[in-house]
Amino acid sequence: MTVEQAPAEEPKATSSDWFQRAVVYQIYPRSFADSNGDGIGDLPGIISKLDYLKRLGVDVVWLSPIYTSPQDDNGYDISDYRNVDPLFGTLEQLRDLTDGLHARGMKLVMDLVVNHTSDEHPWFVESRSSKDNPKRDWYWWRPPREAAAAGAGSAPGTGSEPNNWGSAFSGPAWEFDQATGEYYLHIFSKKQPDLNWENPEVRAAVYEMMNWWLDRGVDGFRMDVINFISKDTSLPDSPRGDGKLYGDGTPFYIDGPRMHEFLQEMHREVFAGRTGELLTVGEMPGVTVEEAVLYTDPARAEVDMVFQFEHVALDQEEGDKWRPKKLLLTELKQTLGRWQDGLAERGWNSLYWGNHDQARAVSRFGDDGTYRELSAKMLAGILHLHRGTPYVYQGEELGMTNMTFGAISDYRDIEVLNHHREATTHLGHTDAEVLAALAPLNRDNARTPVQWDASRHAGFTTGAPWIAVNPNANHINAAAQVDDPDSVFSFYRKVIALRHAEPVVSHGTFTMLLPDDPHVYAFTRSLPDTTFLVLGNFSGQDQKVTLDDADVAVGDVPAGWDSAELVLGNYPADAAAPLLHLRPWELKVLRAGAGRPAR
Known part of the structure; x- marks a missing residue:
C-alpha cells in the first residue's frame, strides 16, 4: 500500500466554527492495528497509520478508552484515569500519537468515562472498604430493601435490591457487597459502579483529571453516557415491561435534574479561558431534540454537540436491539429530518451511521451483497451532506461489513454474553433463537479487526487476534482501495473534501x-x-x-x-x-x- 503526497491544504475554518466543518474518525484501539503481535491493537499500531488518516482527510481522531482497565467492558471500566493500559502502550507513546496527529493538522479527542469507574479503581476500593470511609459517598450505596424497612441489617434475598432497576447489560442494576452488607448501583456491568455526582468532591476530582489531559495536549473529550450522571436521588422503582425481569430506570437517570448545572460547572472548571480549538461531544442516549438544543446552545456553555440514538433504534421493536425489525426509510427520514429542524437555529448535532456500539453501516442501512460498494458510497454522501459534524467509524471508509458468528463462544462483548445467559437461563429461549436475534445488531460486528490487506489476519496482527477477522478481508481491505480511484475509500475522500470546500454543506x-x-x-x-x-x-x-x-x-x-x-x-x-x-x-x-x- 502506497501513500500519495498529501493534497494542498484546504481552507481552514475559523475558531468559532471549525468543528462544524470538521470530520471525526473514531478509532477503537484494540481492533485498529497491532504492532507487537499480541493480537490486540495498540498505540504504535495507530501511529503507523497516521498517514492513512491524513490521506483520508479527517480533522479529528476520537480514541476509545486506552486507560488502565481490567477490560471487563473493553476499557470502558477505568481503574486509572491518568495512565495508559499496558495492552495499548505507554503515556510516552500517547504523547507521540498526539504530536503525530498535530503535525499532520489533526486533533485528538479522548473518551471521557465518568458516569462510572471500574470496581478496581482506587476510589471504589476505598469506598467499599467501610461505611465510614471518606470516599463512601463517592458512589451510590444503599442497604437491602428489607433492611431499610426494618432499620436493621439483613442478608440480601429476592427483591432485596434497593430498587428494581435493570442493568443495561442484563440483570439487576445493583450488586450486593458482602463486606459492608449494602448494595452499590451499576447501570452497566457490576464491575462498573456509578459515581455519585451529587458529591462535589467527585466532580472536583473529575475536573482535575480533565484539566490534566488538556494540559498534556489533548484537544477535547467525547463524553460517554454523560447524560446519566445526574440521578433522581430518591431512586424510585420503575414499572416492568412485558416479559421483563427488571424495571426501566432510565426515566430517573437520563437527563436528570442537575444535568445542565453539572455540565455548566464542568465548562467553567475545565474549558473556560483555555485558548485553542477544543471539542466537547456528549454521548446522550435517550436525549430529546428539545434537551439537545439546550445542551449545545453555545450561549449556555455546556457541550459543542451531542450523540443521539433515535435513528439507530428504528430497526428494533420498542427499542429492544435483540428484537430486530425491518427499517423503514420513511421513519428514518422523519427522525433525521426532525433533528435537522430542531437544531436549525441553535445547537449542533453529530452525524453517524455506526460506531463501536453499533452494527456495520453498510450491513444495516445498505446492501452488503451485490451493491456493497455502491451503497457504502451512497450512505457516506447522504450522511455527510446533512447539517452536523460527521463521524467515520474505523473500517466504514472501506465498506467493512457485519461478521458472521457461529456460536456464543465466538463473541467477546459482555453485553452479548450476559444477554445470552439471561435469555437462555431465565427467559426460556433456545440457543438458536438467541443467536439469531443477536446476529444483526450486536456490538462485536463493529469490533472485528480493521482489514488492512489480504494477508493472514488482514494485516491487523502477526499473532492470534483477540476476536476473529472477517473472512471477507481477502477482498475488502485498505491495500486494495487506497490507490483505486473508484473505491469506497476514495469516495470517502471526495465526500470529506466536499465538506471542507463548500460552506453550504456545513452552514x-x-x-x-x-x-x-x-x-x-x-x-x-x-x-x-x-x-x-x-x-x-x-x-x-x-x-x-x-x-x-x-x-x-x-x-x-x-x-x-x-x-x-x-x-x-x-x-x-x-x-x-x-x-x-x-x-x-x-x-x-x-x-x-x-x-x-x-x-
Whole structure:
C-alpha cells in the first residue's frame, strides 16, 4: 500500500466554527492495528497509520478508552484515569500519537468515562472498604430493601435490591457487597459502579483529571453516557415491561435534574479561558431534540454537540436491539429530518451511521451483497451532506461489513454474553433463537479487526487476534482501495473534501423533500448563493424522482435544475443519464444551475 503526497491544504475554518466543518474518525484501539503481535491493537499500531488518516482527510481522531482497565467492558471500566493500559502502550507513546496527529493538522479527542469507574479503581476500593470511609459517598450505596424497612441489617434475598432497576447489560442494576452488607448501583456491568455526582468532591476530582489531559495536549473529550450522571436521588422503582425481569430506570437517570448545572460547572472548571480549538461531544442516549438544543446552545456553555440514538433504534421493536425489525426509510427520514429542524437555529448535532456500539453501516442501512460498494458510497454522501459534524467509524471508509458468528463462544462483548445467559437461563429461549436475534445488531460486528490487506489476519496482527477477522478481508481491505480511484475509500475522500470546500454543506439550511417516498432520500442544502440537491436511492431498483414541493417539476426536471451540475455521484458519469433517474443505490449531489433563484 502506497501513500500519495498529501493534497494542498484546504481552507481552514475559523475558531468559532471549525468543528462544524470538521470530520471525526473514531478509532477503537484494540481492533485498529497491532504492532507487537499480541493480537490486540495498540498505540504504535495507530501511529503507523497516521498517514492513512491524513490521506483520508479527517480533522479529528476520537480514541476509545486506552486507560488502565481490567477490560471487563473493553476499557470502558477505568481503574486509572491518568495512565495508559499496558495492552495499548505507554503515556510516552500517547504523547507521540498526539504530536503525530498535530503535525499532520489533526486533533485528538479522548473518551471521557465518568458516569462510572471500574470496581478496581482506587476510589471504589476505598469506598467499599467501610461505611465510614471518606470516599463512601463517592458512589451510590444503599442497604437491602428489607433492611431499610426494618432499620436493621439483613442478608440480601429476592427483591432485596434497593430498587428494581435493570442493568443495561442484563440483570439487576445493583450488586450486593458482602463486606459492608449494602448494595452499590451499576447501570452497566457490576464491575462498573456509578459515581455519585451529587458529591462535589467527585466532580472536583473529575475536573482535575480533565484539566490534566488538556494540559498534556489533548484537544477535547467525547463524553460517554454523560447524560446519566445526574440521578433522581430518591431512586424510585420503575414499572416492568412485558416479559421483563427488571424495571426501566432510565426515566430517573437520563437527563436528570442537575444535568445542565453539572455540565455548566464542568465548562467553567475545565474549558473556560483555555485558548485553542477544543471539542466537547456528549454521548446522550435517550436525549430529546428539545434537551439537545439546550445542551449545545453555545450561549449556555455546556457541550459543542451531542450523540443521539433515535435513528439507530428504528430497526428494533420498542427499542429492544435483540428484537430486530425491518427499517423503514420513511421513519428514518422523519427522525433525521426532525433533528435537522430542531437544531436549525441553535445547537449542533453529530452525524453517524455506526460506531463501536453499533452494527456495520453498510450491513444495516445498505446492501452488503451485490451493491456493497455502491451503497457504502451512497450512505457516506447522504450522511455527510446533512447539517452536523460527521463521524467515520474505523473500517466504514472501506465498506467493512457485519461478521458472521457461529456460536456464543465466538463473541467477546459482555453485553452479548450476559444477554445470552439471561435469555437462555431465565427467559426460556433456545440457543438458536438467541443467536439469531443477536446476529444483526450486536456490538462485536463493529469490533472485528480493521482489514488492512489480504494477508493472514488482514494485516491487523502477526499473532492470534483477540476476536476473529472477517473472512471477507481477502477482498475488502485498505491495500486494495487506497490507490483505486473508484473505491469506497476514495469516495470517502471526495465526500470529506466536499465538506471542507463548500460552506453550504456545513452552514446551509436543510429542507427535506419527498418525506413519504419509501425508496428515495432527497433534501436540499441552501445558502443565498448556492443550493445543493441531494438524492439517494435506498433500494436495489431504479427510481424515478419527481419533486413537487416549491420546486415544481417541469416534465422530468424541476424548474431551476435543468442546467444543474453533478457535484458528486457514486456511478461513472453519464451525460445521457436522466438527471432525476436513480439507479440501484445511486447517490447524486447536484448544484443548481445559474438560473436557479436564491433561497
